[in-house]
Amino acid sequence: MEFESENQEKKNFFTLEMGKITRHVEKIAQEDPRRVIHSLKFGFTLTLVSLLYYLKPLYKTFNISAMWVIITVVVVFEFSVGATIGKGLNRGLATLVACALALGALHLASIPGKTVEPILIGIFIFIQAVASTFIRFLPKVKASYDYGMLIFILTFSLVSISGIRTNEIFKLAHMRLLTIFIGASTSMIVSILVCPVWAGEELHKLVAQNIEKLGNFLEAFADEFSNKSSSSAESQNDRSFISCLNSVLDSKNNEETLANFASWEPGHGHFMYRHPWKQYLKIGNLTRQCACRLETLRGYLNSKIEASEEINGIIQSKLSEMSSESGKALKQLARDIETMTRPFSPNPRIENLKIELKNLKSLLKSNANLLQAIPVAGVASLLIDIAICVENIEEAINQLAS
Amino acid sequence: MEFESENQEKKNFFTLEMGKITRHVEKIAQEDPRRVIHSLKFGFTLTLVSLLYYLKPLYKTFNISAMWVIITVVVVFEFSVGATIGKGLNRGLATLVACALALGALHLASIPGKTVEPILIGIFIFIQAVASTFIRFLPKVKASYDYGMLIFILTFSLVSISGIRTNEIFKLAHMRLLTIFIGASTSMIVSILVCPVWAGEELHKLVAQNIEKLGNFLEAFADEFSNKSSSSAESQNDRSFISCLNSVLDSKNNEETLANFASWEPGHGHFMYRHPWKQYLKIGNLTRQCACRLETLRGYLNSKIEASEEINGIIQSKLSEMSSESGKALKQLARDIETMTRPFSPNPRIENLKIELKNLKSLLKSNANLLQAIPVAGVASLLIDIAICVENIEEAINQLAS
Numbered sequence: 001m002e003f004e005s006e007n008q009e010k011k012n013f014f015t016l017e018m019g020k021i022t023r024h025v026e027k028i029a030q031e032d033p034r035r036v037i038h039s040l041k042f043g044f045t046l047t048l049v050s051l052l053y054y055l056k057p058l059y060k061t062f063n064i065s066a067m068w069v070i071i072t073v074v075v076v077f078e079f080s081v082g083a084t085i086g087k088g089l090n091r092g093l094a095t096l097v098a099c100a101l102a103l104g105a106l107h108l109a110s111i112p113g114k115t116v117e118p119i120l121i122g123i124f125i126f127i128q129a130v131a132s133t134f135i136r137f138l139p140k141v142k143a144s145y146d147y148g149m150l151i152f153i154l155t156f157s158l159v160s161i162s163g164i165r166t167n168e169i170f171k172l173a174h175m176r177l178l179t180i181f182i183g184a185s186t187s188m189i190v191s192i193l194v195c196p197v198w199a200g201e202e203l204h205k206l207v208a209q210n211i212e213k214l215g216n217f218l219e220a221f222a223d224e225f226s227n228k229s230s231s232s233a234e235s236q237n238d239r240s241f242i243s244c245l246n247s248v249l250d251s252k253n254n255e256e257t258l259a260n261f262a263s264w265e266p267g268h269g270h271f272m273y274r275h276p277w278k279q280y281l282k283i284g285n286l287t288r289q290c291a292c293r294l295e296t297l298r299g300y301l302n303s304k305i306e307a308s309e310e311i312n313g314i315i316q317s318k319l320s321e322m323s324s325e326s327g328k329a330l331k332q333l334a335r336d337i338e339t340m341t342r343p344f345s346p347n348p349r350i351e352n353l354k355i356e357l358k359n360l361k362s363l364l365k366s367n368a369n370l371l372q373a374i375p376v377a378g379v380a381s382l383l384i385d386i387a388i389c390v391e392n393i394e395e396a397i398n399q400l401a402s
Numbered sequence: 403m404e405f406e407s408e409n410q411e412k413k414n415f416f417t418l419e420m421g422k423i424t425r426h427v428e429k430i431a432q433e434d435p436r437r438v439i440h441s442l443k444f445g446f447t448l449t450l451v452s453l454l455y456y457l458k459p460l461y462k463t464f465n466i467s468a469m470w471v472i473i474t475v476v477v478v479f480e481f482s483v484g485a486t487i488g489k490g491l492n493r494g495l496a497t498l499v500a501c502a503l504a505l506g507a508l509h510l511a512s513i514p515g516k517t518v519e520p521i522l523i524g525i526f527i528f529i530q531a532v533a534s535t536f537i538r539f540l541p542k543v544k545a546s547y548d549y550g551m552l553i554f555i556l557t558f559s560l561v562s563i564s565g566i567r568t569n570e571i572f573k574l575a576h577m578r579l580l581t582i583f584i585g586a587s588t589s590m591i592v593s594i595l596v597c598p599v600w601a602g603e604e605l606h607k608l609v610a611q612n613i614e615k616l617g618n619f620l621e622a623f624a625d626e627f628s629n630k631s632s633s634s635a636e637s638q639n640d641r642s643f644i645s646c647l648n649s650v651l652d653s654k655n656n657e658e659t660l661a662n663f664a665s666w667e668p669g670h671g672h673f674m675y676r677h678p679w680k681q682y683l684k685i686g687n688l689t690r691q692c693a694c695r696l697e698t699l700r701g702y703l704n705s706k707i708e709a710s711e712e713i714n715g716i717i718q719s720k721l722s723e724m725s726s727e728s729g730k731a732l733k734q735l736a737r738d739i740e741t742m743t744r745p746f747s748p749n750p751r752i753e754n755l756k757i758e759l760k761n762l763k764s765l766l767k768s769n770a771n772l773l774q775a776i777p778v779a780g781v782a783s784l785l786i787d788i789a790i791c792v793e794n795i796e797e798a799i800n801q802l803a804s
Contacts, residue, residue: 028539035539043532046559047524053563054520064466067560074556118456122449130445137430137437154476157448158469161455211795218788225781249690253655276802283798288651290791292694293701297784315782322785329792333799340803350796357789360782377779379627380717380762382699383724386620387759389692390731393613394752396685397735400678401742 034079037195042077045190049073049183065175072183077191081268082199082261084191088184089264090148095180098155099173101128105156106163118164125157132156143260199261200271204337206255207280210248210287212334217241217294218327226320241298248291255284270340299385318363322356329353437481439597444479447592451475451585467577474585479593483670484601484663486593490586491666492550497582500557501575503530507558508565520566530558545662601663602673606739608657609682612650612689614736619643619696620729628722643700650693657686672742685739692732701787720765724758731755 029036052058052066059066076087105128109120135141136149155176163169220241259277267273332349431438454460454468461468478489511522534555537543543551557578565571622643661679669675734751 024540025536029536035536039532039535042535043528046531046555047528050524050527050559050563053566054524059567067564070559070563071556074552074559122452122456125452126445126449129448130441133441133444134427134431134437138426150476153448154473157452157472157476161452161472162469164455165461249651249694250654252652279798279802283795283802286791286795286798289697290788290795292651292697293784293788293791295691295694296698297781297788299695319781319785322789326785326788326792330795333792333796337799337802347796350793353789353792357786360786378783379699379721381780382695383721383728384759384762386692386695386699386728387724387755389688389695390728390735390755391752393685393688393692393732394735394749396681396688397739400681400685400739 034195034197038079038197041190041194044194045073045077045187046070048190049186062175062179065179068176068179069183069186072180073187076184077187080197080199080202080258080261081188081191082258082263082265085188086144086261086264087147088188090145091151091180092184094148094151095155095177098152099159099177102156102159102163103169103173105160106169109163121160121164125160128156129153144263196268198265198268198271199258200265200275200277201269203255203258203262203277203280204271206251206258207283207287208334208337210251210284210291211330211337213244213248214287214290214294215327215330215334217244218323218330221294221297222320222324222327225323226317245291245295245298249288249295251284252288255281296382296385315363318360322360325349325353325356436597436599440481440599443592443596446596447475447479447589448472450592451588464577464581467581470578470581471585471588474582475589478586479589482599482601482604482660482663483590483593484660484665484667487590488546488663488666489549490590492547493553493582494586496550496553497557497579500554501561501579504558504561504565505571505575507562508571511565523562523566527559527562531555534558546665598670600667600670600673601660602667602677602679603671605657605660605664605679605682606673608653608660609685609689610736610739612653612686612693613732613739615646615650616689616692616696617729617732617736619646620725620732623696623699624722624726624729627725628719647693647697647700651690651697653686654690657683698784698787717765720762724762727751727755727758 049069052062052069062069072091076084076091078084078087105124106121109117109124112120132149132153136146141149159169159173159176162172166172259281262275262277265271265273267275329347329349329352332347336347451471454464454471464471474493478486478493480486480489507526508523511519511526514522534551538548538551561571561575561578564574568574661683664677664679667673667675669677731749731751731754734749738749
């Protein structure tokens with residue numbers, strides 16, 4: 001009996017764990033169904049190139065070199081078209097240059113005679129490895145050609161060192177080039193033709209979404225600021241605010257990667273080749289600057305606002321209006337980007353915002369005390385906020401030391 | 403004559419360009435001399451493993467498989483110890499598991515008979531590729547085991563597909579495992595023994611430096627706030643402020659990568675194995691929150707502060723004192739981290755800051771108008787700031803559309 005119940009328990013535990021994993025996998029798939037499509041695309045491409053092993057005449061030509069095709073597909077096939085093209089071109093060109101240079105180096109080494117040859121080859125490999133590794137630290141190379149440099153080091157070393165042991169070095173270099181060409185071009189073609197994921201489009205959407213998030217935040221802030229809701233709903237809102245702002249603040253790296261991939265992509269949809277992707281990075285930076293202000297603004301929701309009735313009455317409602325107007329303007333801008341509307345005529349929302357800004361300033365002028373206090377009070381409240389930040393940092397550091 | 407002068411021009415151009423490149427390379431090397439050491443280390447390791455080709459008895463054992471050693475060294479050898487160990491272990495373990503599973507799959511496929519075998523192998527490869535590619539999307543796998551999954555797909559496909567064409571499949575799997583073991587362990591040993599670069603130490607320094615940068619900013623702000631300097635010096639300062647704050651705000655990705663690498667590292671220097679690296683990420687997040695406030699504060703330097711004399715006189719000097727006190731506290735915290743002083747006794751700088759905070763609050767209380775105005779004025783000034791941000795974003799979007 002006991003044994004049975006233990007067995008039952010184990011079974012239950014197993015079903016529970018399996019259920020958890022299934023739900024997790026389902027969530028990942030539902031978040032972005034293109035992940036499933038990408039997996040199928042990759043499986044298809046890999047199976048396609050393994051035909052080189054299946055079909056006898058093909059295998060006779062390539063023999064063991066066929067494995068380079070498999071390796072190339074596994075390494076080059078990426079989620080977005082831009083990443084696949086970037087890696088494919090890097091791999092192809094680096095192999096071409098490295099093969100040519102290695103053959104040249106082998107020829108050079110063979111001139112002084114058979115005894116010195118291996119030593120010269122060793123010296124060439126060392127110098128090449130040191131120089132190429134250092135070049136990988138140059139920021140421009142690191143950003144776009146890091147993978148190419150890696151493949152250059154790899155191919156140069158492989159081809160030149162094989163020169164010590166085999167005389168069929170031309171055939172080896174030729175095979176490596178051919179197989180990498182087949183693998184890379186198959187990956188690129190499947191990536192472009194079957195449900196392509198364009199990095200440029202992703203970047204476009206990401207930038208628009210980030211602006212929209214800030215707009216939503218400002219509108220929600222306007223609501224909370226004018227009529228403080230109950231504390232429990234507040235803290236929940238606060239948490240969703242934090243994660244929303246954080247995702248915008250942390251998007252820089254993602255945007256830069258996407259812009260880099262996008263620069264490899266041919267024209268697609270609304271985007272021409274050489275679309276000004278750098279401008280998206282500029283918009284992204286400005287969006288993050290704005291998000292920083294919102295992050296500071298969020299701090300005021302938690303501080304009890306205890307202004308005098310006079311100030312409270314008119315100004316608070318004006319401020320919440322201003323916040324909601326900014327939010328609407330941002331959301332309009334996000335829509336403008338998404339639909340790629342050319343804002344030839346001035347954006348009406350921005351015009352509204354400018355009027356609102358003027359109104360606020362004139363209202364503040366009528367309340368001379370407040371107007372004079374604004375900059376100093378702003379700095380004061382920020383510095384109080386910063387002091388609290390510093391204490392939080394100290395606490396976290398103390399936890400590290402304990 | 404003309405021909406000669408043209409030649410001279412070309413020569414000058416060439417010397418000029420070469421000078422530029424040399425200076426650029428020198429700058430990269432001087433910024434971090436360990437880059438040169440790393441390049442030499444890598445060159446040494448690569449030359450070391452190419453002995454497998456040079457020494458006849460070794461080459462007889464490994465034959466063409468020796469190239470896997472070279473490939474492993476090129477791919478696994480990274481700048482920091484943690485990255486090298488992480489990649490080496492990922493590569494080694496993934497190869498082991500993939501070889502075992504592939505041999506199992508080959509055995510399974512051989513049971514129904516020779517005609518069905520290749521078809522079954524193809525199906526196994528497809529299923530494995532789809533499943534593994536999908537698993538790579540799971541956030542936890544992506545963070546630490548992405549490279550391992552890549553090698554798993556690669557090795558499983560290579561070994562099982564080779565089963566169609568060769569009977570020496572055990573030898574192939576065994577060779578691949580052995581060569582990868584040699585390459586990975588050589589890389590790890592050289593990386594640890596010769597001038598090691600520890601990712602954990604880098605993270606430790608980075609977090610401390612970021613806090614110190616904020617401290618410097620606050621001290622400089624205090625100076626500028628109390629006595630406004632000439633506009634040209636101001637704009638220069640402003641630019642260095644911006645780049646300084648931006649480097650802190652953008653450090654999240656770098657910190658996360660370093661923390662991931664550090665988790666692979668054995669104990670070193672002051673750090674034990676399983677040092678709480680996650681706590682550094684927490685400190686880093688708080689530091690960035692603080693940097694967001696400073697970014698907002700920076701906005702006030704440019705706005706003309708025109709408070710009444712009464713407010714100006716006392717409060718402004720108090721505020722600049724407060725700013726400088728916060729800066730000193732932050733710099734003390736940065737030193738505490740750097741020297742790993744355990745702040746058992748309360749940090750005197752933080753105590754100072756708390757007193758300063760109390761003073762400021764009581765000073766504000768004596769000026770009732772200002773105190774009441776603070777939160778509303780803070781929100782008002784931020785919203786004015788945000789409206790300007792929105793206009794800047796609009797301008798950048800318009801540039802994209804034109």
